[in-house]
Amino acid sequence: MIKLINVTKIYAGQKEPAVRELNLTVEEGESCVLVGPSGCGKSTTLRMINRLIEPSSGTILIDGKDIRETDPDQLRMGIGYVIQQIGLLPHRTVAENIAIVPRLYGWPKDKIKERTDELLELVGLDPETTRSKYPAQLSGGQMQRVGVARAMAVDPPIMLMDEPFGAVDPIARNHLQDEFLRLQSLMRKTICFVTHDINEAIKMGDRIAIFNRGELVQHGSPHEILSNPVNEFVRDFIGYDRVVKKLSLCRxxxxxxxxxxxxxxxxxxxxxxxxxxxxxxxxxxxxxxxxxxxxxxxxxxxxxxxxxxxxxxxxxxxxxxxxxxxxxxxxxxxxxxxxxxxxxxxxxxxxxxxxxxxxxxxxxxxxxxxxxx
Amino acid sequence: MKWSWERFLVAILERAPQALIDHIGMVLVSLIVAIIISVPIGILLTRPRLKWLGGIILNILNLMQTFPGLAIVALAMPILGMGFKPAVFALTIQGLLPIARNTIAGLYGVDPDVMEAARGMGMSRKKVLYEVEIPLAMPVILAGIRTSAVYVVSVATLAAYIGGGGLGDLIVSGLNMFWPDFIVVGAGLGALLAIFFDRVLGLVEKKYTPLGYSTE
The missing domain is CATH 3.10.580.10 (CBS-domain)
Structure with a gap:
């Protein structure tokens, strides 16, 4: 469980806070999508959870423990992190990329190899042919899969994902989303997912947190948000076809x-x-x-x-x-x-x-x- | 000026081997010292805490680079005297800039997303430096060393003026005595040496370019 209490972030040299008095709870095994226009503070919020950015005030708890009590590197090793640009190390093979966090934990070699193959299969890549390729030899969609596999290497209970499918073409994105939903239904990780695409939010989120100008405007299930948008901003943001969008929530x-x-x-x-x-x-x-x-x-x-x-x-x-x-x-x-x-x-x-x-x-x-x- | 095959043979067989060894020795020592100084400076200047210093130091190095080689060699003499040491000192100064500049450029050129991903996975700053930044900047750093090496080989011919020896000796003798054969041997070997260094370091550069950078 991730709990943000009165979290505010003001960047040096700026008057307006990037995130203002934020209170948000992400329950165990739930995926919470942070969504909003650019500059709304959603990415800042995400980075505060793994301490890539330190909040100016407020407290963030993971499983009831203040994250400031843990060394930042140790904290991050225990949290899966996927970013839009993926950030695979270009000089390392796919297998070596996936092995980064296991190596930080000092796993033995054969355990790492076994886990790497298992993960590649999990994300739908053939270990035999992919393992020793370099990132430059992969397609965008394949790289993104490797990025997800890498984030899951040590099976962290929490995953932070910053527009993880933003850089791939729409068809591949749809496919990756479906596959990720399938994985999530198996693993029930606690996920914070940032996107600016409301459709992705509706599709991927158990709950959606809509941000605007550093403030949390509405937090609720996709159905709640589509049925009862709290104000004009949310109505506008989710689009006037919200009733039609609701139709993708139900089978x-x-x-x-x-x-x-x-x-x-x-x-x-x-x-x-x-x-x-x-x-x-x-x-x-x-x-x-x-x-x-x-x-x-x-x-x-x-x-x-x-x-x-x-x-x-x-x-x-x-x-x-x-x-x-x-x-x-x-x-x-x-x-x-x-x-x-x-x-x-x-x-x-x-x-x-x-x-x-x-x-x-x-x-x-x-x-x-x-x-x- | 008259060409004499006899003197040519003397130059190439008796004088050149020792001169070449001295020359290479001078270049290698200066280059290694320059690398030992420049690479850490370059790394330090790209750390967030020291970034502000970067511009200043680069400017100083730029300024030093504009001094003519002969001027530095001449200025080193009154302080350090004659011989090998002042020569190495002058050459080291000449060799610093390309390496420092390329180290900084190489480290700045590392994709920030790759670094964010590495940090986000829990790699410490030190690990990110050694396992991500330096390997990725390596081709650019090596290119700087290569530029510097070629440059130092040529400036080293001036060391003869302060008794540093090397191929410059042959050139200086040739100029003083009006012996074109000496000049050709000294200058020719100097040029060949520069090409040799360039080629060898080119191979090293290729070897250390991370595999993932080539997409074939």
């Missing part, structure tokens, strides 16, 4: 409903009858193997269903054959698919099997909800 499976009907291909002639009996808004068409292949909305059928031949019904149903989404997809993607296909319902799949339904109305309800979690 389809979480709001999917079970009340959908099923019609086999052989039952098509009686489709209207069945749907009336099932009393569901929507039914999905299953082929003879049980795989979903189409969709019929009750509204539509009630209007004209009785008049349609089974062939026409099948054709109608098959118009919705793409209207299915995996349950672990984000609501944002579901909404996009709804718009793209111009339909009102999506079948929710778990692997190949149909397990629920989600409608435009359901998504709207979630987006409008203030305190649903």
């Amino acid at each position: 389809v499976g979480a709001i999917a409903r079970k009340d959908f009907g099923v019609i086999r291909e052989s039952e098509l002639p009686a489709a209207a009858e069945i749907m009336r009996k099932q009393q569901t808004e929507v039914s999905f068409l299953l082929d003879h193997l049980g795989a979903p292949g189409g969709m019929l909305a009750r509204k539509l059928i009630e209007k004209q269903g009785a008049a349609l031949s089974p062939g026409a019904l099948k054709e109608l149903a098959q118009k919705g054959r793409e209207a299915f989404i995996q349950e672990d997809a984000l609501l944002r993607d579901a909404l996009s698919l709804l718009f793209e296909l111009s339909v009102d319902y999506l079948g929710v799949l778990r692997g190949e099997t149909l397990c629920g339904v989600v409608s435009l109305a359901d998504i709207r309800e979630y987006a409008a909800g203030k305190e649903v979690d």
